[in-house]
Amino acid sequence: MNSKLFLSVLVGGALALTSCNKKLNEISAEYFTVNPSPLEVVAGKVPATVTGQIPQKFFVKNAEVTVTPYLVYGDKETPSQSYKFIGEDVNGNGQTVSYDNGGTVSVPVSFDYVPEMIKSELVLDFNVVQGKKTYTLPRIKVADGVIATATFADAGTVTPATTPDKFQRIINEQYNAEIKFLINQANVRKSETESQQIADFNAALANAQGNDRLDIQEVNIKSYASPDGKYDFNEKLAQKREDNTRKYLDKSFKSNKIKEFGELTADFTAEDWEGFQELVSASNIQDKDLILSVLSMYSDPEQREKEIRNLSSVFEQLADEILPQLRRSRLTASINVIGKSDDEIVAAYNSDPASLTVEELLYCGTLTDDNAKRIEIYTACTRQYPNDYRGYNNLGMCQFIAGDYSAAKGNFNKAANLAPDSKETTMNQALCDIIDGNYDSANQKLGNAGGVEGLNEALGVYYMERGDYNAAVNAFGDAKSNNAALAQILTKDYSKARNTLAAIAQPDATTYYLMAVLGARTNNQQMVTSNLSQAISKDSSLRDKAANDLEFSKFDISSVL
Numbered sequence: 001m002n003s004k005l006f007l008s009v010l011v012g013g014a015l016a017l018t019s020c021n022k023k024l025n026e027i028s029a030e031y032f033t034v035n036p037s038p039l040e041v042v043a044g045k046v047p048a049t050v051t052g053q054i055p056q057k058f059f060v061k062n063a064e065v066t067v068t069p070y071l072v073y074g075d076k077e078t079p080s081q082s083y084k085f086i087g088e089d090v091n092g093n094g095q096t097v098s099y100d101n102g103g104t105v106s107v108p109v110s111f112d113y114v115p116e117m118i119k120s121e122l123v124l125d126f127n128v129v130q131g132k133k134t135y136t137l138p139r140i141k142v143a144d145g146v147i148a149t150a151t152f153a154d155a156g157t158v159t160p161a162t163t164p165d166k167f168q169r170i171i172n173e174q175y176n177a178e179i180k181f182l183i184n185q186a187n188v189r190k191s192e193t194e195s196q197q198i199a200d201f202n203a204a205l206a207n208a209q210g211n212d213r214l215d216i217q218e219v220n221i222k223s224y225a226s227p228d229g230k231y232d233f234n235e236k237l238a239q240k241r242e243d244n245t246r247k248y249l250d251k252s253f254k255s256n257k258i259k260e261f262g263e264l265t266a267d268f269t270a271e272d273w274e275g276f277q278e279l280v281s282a283s284n285i286q287d288k289d290l291i292l293s294v295l296s297m298y299s300d301p302e303q304r305e306k307e308i309r310n311l312s313s314v315f316e317q318l319a320d321e322i323l324p325q326l327r328r329s330r331l332t333a334s335i336n337v338i339g340k341s342d343d344e345i346v347a348a349y350n351s352d353p354a355s356l357t358v359e360e361l362l363y364c365g366t367l368t369d370d371n372a373k374r375i376e377i378y379t380a381c382t383r384q385y386p387n388d389y390r391g392y393n394n395l396g397m398c399q400f401i402a403g404d405y406s407a408a409k410g411n412f413n414k415a416a417n418l419a420p421d422s423k424e425t426t427m428n429q430a431l432c433d434i435i436d437g438n439y440d441s442a443n444q445k446l447g448n449a450g451g452v453e454g455l456n457e458a459l460g461v462y463y464m465e466r467g468d469y470n471a472a473v474n475a476f477g478d479a480k481s482n483n484a485a486l487a488q489i490l491t492k493d494y495s496k497a498r499n500t501l502a503a504i505a506q507p508d509a510t511t512y513y514l515m516a517v518l519g520a521r522t523n524n525q526q527m528v529t530s531n532l533s534q535a536i537s538k539d540s541s542l543r544d545k546a547a548n549d550l551e552f553s554k555f556d557i558s559s560v561l
Contacts, residue, residue: 024063024128029140031055032124038550039071039122039146041113043467044437046071046146050107050124059097061087064129069109070139071146073120080109117146119548145550149517152486152510153464155434156405158457160397161424161449163390163415165362168339172217175333177201179245183327184229186240188248201331206256208335216261217334221245226326227271228309228319231301235270242268245329262334271301272326279322287314342367349377358385365394374398382411389418393425400428405435423449427458434462460487482510489514494522509539513546520551528552533560 032052039046050069059065064087069080084094085105097103107124111117122143128135177197179188192198208214223242225234246266253261277295280288291314294307309315340348340360348355349364356364361381365374375398381391396411409432415425427449433442442462449455456475461483463472469490476484480503488497501507501515512535519527532552536543546552547561 022060023130023133023135024060024065024137025058026138027124027126027140029142032140032142034122034143037143039120039143041146041148041150043465044113045467046109046111046113046117048109048122048143050109050122050142052105052107054097054102054105056100056102058102059085059087059099060130061089061099062130063087064090064092064094066127066129067105067107068125068127069107070123070125071109071111071117071120072123073116076116078111078117080111083107113146113148113151115148115151118148118545118550120145145548145553147550149486149551150464150467150490152514153461153483154510155431155458155461155465156400156403157482157510158431158461159454160400160408160428160431161393161452161454162397163393163422163424165359165366165390167359167363169341170339171337173335173337175201175204175335177331179248179329179331180324181241181327181329183226183324184233184237186237186244188244193248193252198331201333202252202256204335205253205258205261205333209256209258209260213338215336215338216258217336218262218332219249219264219334220332221249221264221266221329222332223266223268223329224272224275224326225268225270226323227273227276227301228305228323231270235268238268238270241327241329242266245331249331273301273304275326276322279325280318283321285314285317285321287311290314291318349380353377353380354384358388358391361385362390362394371398371401375402387418389415389422389425392418393422393428396428400431405432408432423452427452427455430462431458434458434465439466457481457483460484463487464490480504482508482514485511485514489517489521492521494518509535509542511535512538513542516546517551520555525555528555529557529560532557536560 031054032050035049035051037048039048065085066082067085068082070077071080083105084092085097086092086094088096088099090096095103095105097105109122121141123139123141125139126137128137177195177200179192179198181187182189205216205219208216221242223238223245225238225241227234246264249264253259273295277292280291285291290311291308294311295304298304298307308318345356345360345364346367349361353361358381361377361384365377365381368374368377375395378391378395378398381388382395385391392411393415396408396415399405399411400408409429412425412428412432415422416429419425426445430442430445430449433439433445439462446455446459446462449458456477457479460472460475460479463469463475464483464487469487472487473484473491473493476487480500482501482504485497485500485504488494488500498515498518501511501518504511512531516528516531516535519525519531532542532546536546543561546557
């Protein structure tokens, strides 16, 4: 054999054996990048992608490497899914990495977030199988810490929907009566004034006199003539009926000592074609459609009467059944029933809750800002009116605000059992589902709660908890809340987020903390420290959070800790 050829084969074989038999060198952290870095919480998870650039002549051909990411925090560590990478001579599952050319490998990671992870390290663990040999390579750190700003999303700060009361302090009641007249006559007959209708009408007015809870707003007289005969005659007849009815009422008011009755108004209609049409439409007259067509064809009253009289087969029936009902004066009284004042309702509740109607009890709950007092009132409502779902819903609302989510959920469920179609209760159940992490159930309920006040805020929090921050921003719209501002921060709309936080009517510790985060993200040291100071003064637990929060890693916050 040619000596040069032999040497070449020998060297090539030696290199091949070397590439198979030598162990993998230690893997450098410089080979890897992490996106995002630092890690961030999204939808209760800590997701990221670790990308490795494997250099040439590094990954030996018979090596099988299992990479396991760990998030290490305190004395704990949590693994993510392992991934396998193999050399060119290995038969098996895994991504092949070339010895000569190296290559790019990708390792997706995901951890269930717990608050301790805010101070943590992402490390990679390497287990190598090479032929019959198994060994490990030193761990390497590829990222530091977790930004948990997204965890400020809080369904507990969303105000649940109230089921409203129907309490009305003033309820208007209408009382009606009619005085009928004989054909072509205007005198008020005794038989008419002694009818039950008139007796009830007069009694209602008399009852209102001297009663502080009843106020007569108006009494009205409307007099008519039937649309048969000459128009001029009917006009004078209707006016006489109005005059005589008014005289009767004046006399009745005096005898019943009715002195306060608001305004007495009166007018007349010469020919009551509107009433005629209504009565004919509601009748069983055989040719009523023909009669109604005449009314639609002619607008002149005398022409109408002529055409209807020509319908000789039905006019007699009209004269007997319809026209007498149109010769009348209609009396209407408008009386306001005045309910309890706010002070009277509160006093009644304090002395005897059972004396209040369900509407008054529900309304009573709106007369205080003391949430504990409202819980007491709505509890009384559920005891007195156990079949009214609104008491349970509103009690659950107050318990939710107090942070007693278990009790709130129980009362929302009771309300839903009584009124399955209540959209307010459905939305409130969805809020409990979000807090419990039952997102599929929450999504379905939110979809069934369309139109409820506060739904957009609930939807916004739902979308943030699912990691869809753009949808959250759209759901919140122009809402001025911590949750809305957080969604804007997470979508990097810092200008809008600042405006939202500045517009919050009652800023709390979270408001100021989020403003400090904005300061950090816009490189404003003074904004960071001044707002952190405010946040910690309102909630001292935020001191430790801020000390470990990577949002502030580039800033000196020692003065406020």
